[in-house]
Structures are given as C-alpha cells and as structure tokens.
Amino acid sequence: MARAQVHGFQGPRLGAPGHVIAGPKHFAGYGASLGGRDWDEVELSDSDLWNVHLPPFQAAINAGAGAMMAAYMHLNGVPAAANRNLLTTILRDKLGFKGFIGSDSGSVNKLVTQNLTRDTQDAAARAIAAGLDIEMVDPGKLAAMSKLPAAMAAGQVPQARVDEAVGRILKAKLRMGLFERPYIDEKAVEKTLNDPAHRRLARIAAERSAVLLRNENGVLPFDKRRIKSLAVIGPMAASAKDTLGPWVFEQNGASAVTVLAGLQQKLGKKVRISYSEGVRMPARMFPSPSATADKVPERPPLDETTEIARAAALARDADAAVVVVGEAMNMISEGGSRSSFTLPGRQQELLDAVVATGKPVVVVIFSARPLHLGETRAQAILDAWYPGSEGGTAIANLLFGDAVPAGKLPFSWTRSPAHAPNYYAQLISHKPNPVNGRYWNETSAPTYPFGYGLSYSTFEYTNLRLQQPSVPKSALVVLNVDLKNLGDRTADEVPQLYIHQRFGTSARPARELKGFQRVTLKPGETRSLRFVLSPDDLRYWSSATNGWVNNASAFDVWVGGNSEATLHGIFELTG
Structure with a gap:
C-alpha cells in the first residue's frame, strides 16, 4: 500500500508531469502513542520498530519517495524532529533514504516546549544536526531555522551540514522543474x-x-x-x-x-x-490545539x-x-x-x-x-x-446490489478502549488458552477479527497444497488453494495468507498476514489461487541478535477470508 501511494503521488519518476513529491509520515512509530492518544509519547522496542513500524517506510523508500516527514512525538524520550538515531542512523544509513527530511508543522520550535532544547536557536541547531533538512512552520510563527546563521556563528552547526540540507532541497526542486515552471494552472x-x-x-x-x-x-x-x-x-x-x-x-x-x-x-x-x-x-469538551479544525458553521x-x-x-x-x-x-x-x-x-x-x-x-x-x-x-x-x-x-x-461489498477490516474491531491494544498478531503467552479470556469479567475477543468482511455471496476454501513441504531458507515457498463462489451472484473475495513460525531465535506472533489478493468469481466458479512466500517474507528482526534472521523452523500456514482462517497446512524451512 505504501509503494502504491508513492507511485500514485510521484508517478513513474520524481518530476513526472502532473505529480508531486511523496512524503511519507510520520517517521516513525507515531501510531504507537501512549494509551493510543494522539501526540503522546511513544516507547517502542526495537523489535516492534523494525518488524511493524519501519517496513511500510522501507517499501515507500524502495518505491522512490522523495521526501520524509519526521513525527511530532518523543520516541523513547527524544522528539523525532531532533532524533539523530532515527533520522540519520536508521532512516539514512540503514533504510537508505536519499531525499530530504522535513519537520511536521511547528515541531522544530516545539522542541523547546518538549523540554529538549534551551531556545529556538538551540532547537534549530539540534534538529539540523540530527538530520532534518527543512522546517514546516506554523502560520504566523517565526521559523526556528532563521536562527541558523547565529547558531553557525556560535559553532553549534557546521557549514557543511547546512550546505548538505540546502543541496537536498535544491536537488528536489530541480528534479520537479520548479525553476522552469514555478506556478500551477489554478484553472485546472x-x-x-x-x-x-x-x-x-x-x-x-x-x-x-x-x-x-x-x-x-x-x-x-x-x-x-x-x-x-x-x-x-x-x-x-x-x-x-x-x-x-x-x-x-x-x-x-x-x-x-x-x-x-x-x-x-x-x-x-x-x-x-x-x-x-x-x-x-x-x-x-475541551478546546482543540488546532482551532481551525473545529470551526462549525452556525x-x-x-x-x-x-x-x-x-x-x-x-x-x-x-x-x-x-x-x-x-x-x-x-x-x-x-x-x-x-x-x-x-x-x-x-x-x-x-x-x-x-x-x-x-x-x-x-x-x-x-x-x-x-x-x-x-x-x-x-x-x-x-x-x-x-x-x-x-x-x-x-x-x-x-x-441496492449494483455493487457487492468485499472490503476487509484492516484492524481488529476491539470491543472497548480498555482492551486496546488488542491485535491479532500477538505473541503466544505461557498460558495461551483461552487467548480471548484475559479479563475476569468479559471476553477480550474482538467484535470482528482482523481481515473480516462479508459479501452478498458466500465462498468456500479447499484443497490447500504446498508445492514442497520442505524447502531451503533461500528458496520460495509456493502454495495453492481453491476458492469457490457458492452464491448466485458475481462477487469479489479477498483471500488472505497467514503464517506462524513455531520456534526460532525469537518467539513469533500467533499469526502474521503475509499475502492477500482480490478475486472476482462468477456464481459457482472455482479458481485455483497461487501464493508465494519469499525469504524476505519469512525473515524478522530479532532482539536476540540485534538484526534480521531467517530461521530453519516448522511453519503453520492458513488461507481464508480473515485472520481466523481454518484451512491449514505445514511447511518446513531447512538449512
């Protein structure tokens, strides 16, 4: 999905006519805030960061995203806009990002508010030293980066780092053709x-x-x-x-x-x-920090x-x-x-x-x-x-049936905020049964599972077969499954592939989504579907080794219409 968005915004290349620069945000871990409350701090393990939050950004980078926006929040105690480990070590050195990095609105000035920096000059120096290239400024506010000349004179920022940031911005503008075509056609x-x-x-x-x-x-x-x-x-x-x-x-x-x-x-x-x-x-109930978002006409x-x-x-x-x-x-x-x-x-x-x-x-x-x-x-x-x-x-x-629903939930439909976070890809505890019985007074099962969604037709999954039950770690795992439309109308279904690694360097989640495809079937039609798992699909980041691993292990595999799929197979990864 991240790759598709980058291609949609930027087109086949940066500077393609009628397109803009894609700037994925908010880097990184913004969705894991304390208690799920927007703008609150984030305390995130390296395992969650690398296995859950960074892969979509990596996909966007591989697709050629020309910009990246740093998040507002503290990540493990350091605000993202001045977090050198995040913006330089991880984003540039490890993920290979080559474009320019921008701040979220006002977040350089807000480094003072967040108790990281002494003043806005210190904020500008810390942000650019961390790897930030361009500042988005709140309307009516003075840019913190306007203090960079003073910071450079005071020896807080080397000239070469400022030149590097300016160079990245100018390069993007050149590739977009903004010096030759600085204005858009508003009539369009x-x-x-x-x-x-x-x-x-x-x-x-x-x-x-x-x-x-x-x-x-x-x-x-x-x-x-x-x-x-x-x-x-x-x-x-x-x-x-x-x-x-x-x-x-x-x-x-x-x-x-x-x-x-x-x-x-x-x-x-x-x-x-x-x-x-x-x-x-x-x-x-309480005034919003962004008053313009809450203006309601009388x-x-x-x-x-x-x-x-x-x-x-x-x-x-x-x-x-x-x-x-x-x-x-x-x-x-x-x-x-x-x-x-x-x-x-x-x-x-x-x-x-x-x-x-x-x-x-x-x-x-x-x-x-x-x-x-x-x-x-x-x-x-x-x-x-x-x-x-x-x-x-x-x-x-x-x-009225002129379109048939086939959308699937991209999250578990949690019953109560008190249950959150409650996601399908949890680790299996030392007392796994009942997985949905974590509360004394009520079930913790979601109202609807991840990947759930009904249709105006019904579908049957059968005949799950692996091309090879045992494959080397460097090879592809290929499997097929038959899908039949049991109803009396043409409809779409979204078959989903889930895996579970039974043992390894680290414990692995109960299930992980590793593939899906949308299929249109006529009434009574059966189709054989093919899924392929690459070595990259089966690797994960382990805190035991502080890096990526591919384990030889037995794997469970399920295919079905949601994360509670029951059609099951087993394959062995060897070597």
Missing part, C-alpha cells in the same frame, strides 16, 4: 475535481473499501421491486464534509455526494425518500428529543430505514482521540428508536476506528469509513 483544479474519470475511480474506491459487518436474513441488498419508501436518517446522511472526511480542502466540500443525495439520484421518483437529521454531533438549534421521535415515525412509515451514524470528520482528525467507542452524542438513542419500529434497518458507519453500537438489533451494518467525493453514489450502489 475544477476540471480535475470534476473529471468524470476521476469521479468514477472515487466511486469504485468507495465501493471496494466498504466493509459489510452484519447482514442478518439477507436484508441487503435491498430488493428494488419491494422497496417503495425509504427513511434516510442520521447526522451524517446529508453532511458533505463528513462524507469527505478529515484533511480535505474546504472548497471541495460542495463536490461531495452525500448518502441522501446518492439515494435520491439512484432511486429518483420510484421510491419515496424521507429524511431526518435526528441528532447533532456534540461540541468538543445552524438553527435542533430539538433532538422531538427529532428522534420524528425520525422513528418516518421509519415506521417506510419499508426500510438507512441510519447513517459515526464520528464527525474533526473527531477522527489529528488530535481527535476519544476515551470511548460509543456513538457520540445521542446517536445511540436515535438508532435504538429507529430499530424499535421493527422495520428493516441498515446502519451505515462513518468512522476510521471501531465503534460500539450498543446491543443494537439492526439487521445490517456497513462500515463506509469516510467514503469521499462519490461516497453517496457508492453507498447507494452497495445498498
């Missing part, structure tokens, strides 16, 4: 945003990434012949901003197709559609109690209801950590009232993390994430 923006080919891809991306979490009694897809009236309910149903999600330019909001608009466009006058906002998103007040009752009445009067709930885009943006997985505000009360009508209810979730929907008895749950500019069109297609 609207044309690009509304390009039918782009809109089509946006719709397909939303259709393919949506994850169907529940579909009791096959309530989805809706039968176009039977649905004559539909209630569309919820604070996200007609919100263009929340459809697009966070970190999107304000002026693009008008281009988003909401769920309400997508259903109206799809169904036209054939289906009577009623709408209720239901409830509003609650205001932030709207007339909403009597939520009355509106919940009206929403239930609309559902009662319709053949089915679509309830769009979740988290507002600024709740999931930077600094948007929450202490609960419950629906914000009175959304749960709204959902319960609609479900209580007894009508078929489909819940569409806008969020980027697990949410707890109480004990809702809604028949179907579709996780749409933040589906983008054609999100409403995509969701309408999914609900």
Whole structure:
C-alpha cells in the first residue's frame, strides 16, 4: 500500500508531469502513542520498530519517495524532529533514504516546549544536526531555522551540514522543474475535481473499501421491486464534509455526494425518500490545539428529543430505514482521540428508536476506528469509513446490489478502549488458552477479527497444497488453494495468507498476514489461487541478535477470508 501511494503521488519518476513529491509520515512509530492518544509519547522496542513500524517506510523508500516527514512525538524520550538515531542512523544509513527530511508543522520550535532544547536557536541547531533538512512552520510563527546563521556563528552547526540540507532541497526542486515552471494552472483544479474519470475511480474506491459487518436474513441488498419508501436518517446522511472526511480542502466540500443525495439520484421518483437529521454531533469538551479544525458553521438549534421521535415515525412509515451514524470528520482528525467507542452524542438513542419500529434497518458507519453500537438489533451494518467525493453514489450502489461489498477490516474491531491494544498478531503467552479470556469479567475477543468482511455471496476454501513441504531458507515457498463462489451472484473475495513460525531465535506472533489478493468469481466458479512466500517474507528482526534472521523452523500456514482462517497446512524451512 505504501509503494502504491508513492507511485500514485510521484508517478513513474520524481518530476513526472502532473505529480508531486511523496512524503511519507510520520517517521516513525507515531501510531504507537501512549494509551493510543494522539501526540503522546511513544516507547517502542526495537523489535516492534523494525518488524511493524519501519517496513511500510522501507517499501515507500524502495518505491522512490522523495521526501520524509519526521513525527511530532518523543520516541523513547527524544522528539523525532531532533532524533539523530532515527533520522540519520536508521532512516539514512540503514533504510537508505536519499531525499530530504522535513519537520511536521511547528515541531522544530516545539522542541523547546518538549523540554529538549534551551531556545529556538538551540532547537534549530539540534534538529539540523540530527538530520532534518527543512522546517514546516506554523502560520504566523517565526521559523526556528532563521536562527541558523547565529547558531553557525556560535559553532553549534557546521557549514557543511547546512550546505548538505540546502543541496537536498535544491536537488528536489530541480528534479520537479520548479525553476522552469514555478506556478500551477489554478484553472485546472475544477476540471480535475470534476473529471468524470476521476469521479468514477472515487466511486469504485468507495465501493471496494466498504466493509459489510452484519447482514442478518439477507436484508441487503435491498430488493428494488419491494422497496417503495425509504427513511434516510442520521447526522451524517446529508453532511458533505463528513462524507469527505478529515484533511480535505474546504472548497471541495460542495463536490461531495452525500448518502441522501446518492439515494435520491439512484432511486429518483420510484421510491419515496424521507429524511431526518435526528441528532447533532456534540461540541468538543475541551478546546482543540488546532482551532481551525473545529470551526462549525452556525445552524438553527435542533430539538433532538422531538427529532428522534420524528425520525422513528418516518421509519415506521417506510419499508426500510438507512441510519447513517459515526464520528464527525474533526473527531477522527489529528488530535481527535476519544476515551470511548460509543456513538457520540445521542446517536445511540436515535438508532435504538429507529430499530424499535421493527422495520428493516441498515446502519451505515462513518468512522476510521471501531465503534460500539450498543446491543443494537439492526439487521445490517456497513462500515463506509469516510467514503469521499462519490461516497453517496457508492453507498447507494452497495445498498441496492449494483455493487457487492468485499472490503476487509484492516484492524481488529476491539470491543472497548480498555482492551486496546488488542491485535491479532500477538505473541503466544505461557498460558495461551483461552487467548480471548484475559479479563475476569468479559471476553477480550474482538467484535470482528482482523481481515473480516462479508459479501452478498458466500465462498468456500479447499484443497490447500504446498508445492514442497520442505524447502531451503533461500528458496520460495509456493502454495495453492481453491476458492469457490457458492452464491448466485458475481462477487469479489479477498483471500488472505497467514503464517506462524513455531520456534526460532525469537518467539513469533500467533499469526502474521503475509499475502492477500482480490478475486472476482462468477456464481459457482472455482479458481485455483497461487501464493508465494519469499525469504524476505519469512525473515524478522530479532532482539536476540540485534538484526534480521531467517530461521530453519516448522511453519503453520492458513488461507481464508480473515485472520481466523481454518484451512491449514505445514511447511518446513531447512538449512
């Protein structure tokens, strides 16, 4: 995924027309903050750093990423923007990065706030000495790097290091052609945003990434012949901003197709559609450090109690209801950590009232993390994430069967923040059974496992076979599996390959995802799929040797539709 993003942003080479420099972020370990709270410190073992957090950056570097952004947080006590071990020893010397390294917004000045440096001159000197090349400055603030001449005069920074940083930046500008073509064509923006080919891809991306979490009694897809009236309910149903999600330019909001608009466009006058906002998103309890992210336009007040009752009445009067709930885009943006997985505000009360009508209810979730929907008895749950500019069109297609969901969860759907971190690739403890019984009072099993996602069809995995049950460490491990579409409609499935190394220099996780592919099968069709494991797929970084190892060992292998796959095989790595 990292490699694909770099190629998408940069094109086939740095400086390709119509492209920009890819700058992966935040380097590194930013996702492992204390308690999962954004901006908090990170204490990360070398094993986790090398086995989990650095491989995507390595893939981006190998794909040619021209820039890298250092993170805000302390990594093992040292802020990333001035962490020489991170930016020079690891990023440049060990991972082989050749581009320029930038700071996150204001993070050089904030080295003073983080109690690392005496003042901003010291901050600039420490950051550039650590390997930082360019500073992103908070709006209205003086750049810490403006103090570099004084720092150089004081002997804090050698001239050669400053020349090196300037050289990297100039080289990137030359390769991008910015001296010959310093300006873009602003008139092309609207044309690009509304390009039918782009809109089509946006719709397909939303259709393919949506994850169907529940579909009791096959309530989805809706039968176009039977649905004559539909209630569309919820604070996200007609919100263009929340459809697009966070970190999107304000002026693009008008281009988003909401769920309400997508259903109206799809169904036209054939289906009577009623709408209720239901409830509003609650205001932030504490002021945000980035006030601009929390500006909400003034709207007339909403009597939520009355509106919940009206929403239930609309559902009662319709053949089915679509309830769009979740988290507002600024709740999931930077600094948007929450202490609960419950629906914000009175959304749960709204959902319960609609479900209580007894009508078929489909819940569409806008969020980027697990949410707890109480004990809702809604028949179907579709996780749409933040589906983008054609999100409403995509969701309408999914609900009425013109697209078939096949998205898979990229995380374990943890039941409670108290269970976090709770990931599938844990080490097996000295008392492994029950793995999901770590709490005295409740199960620690996730609501939905990593890789989970339903379809409008069903699939069967059979006949797992290894080309060779025993292979040398330097050879490829090749296996095949048969996949059959048991349903009556063409659909996609995402077969996933997991391994477990039984013994070695270090203990290894219970399961690790090592391959996946998306397959389209016609009704009744069977296809033989091929998976290949290279020596790089089977190596890992061991704290016992302080380096990469490939062990001779027995390996378990599973193939299936999620991380709880049961189709199993064994191979031996020798030598």
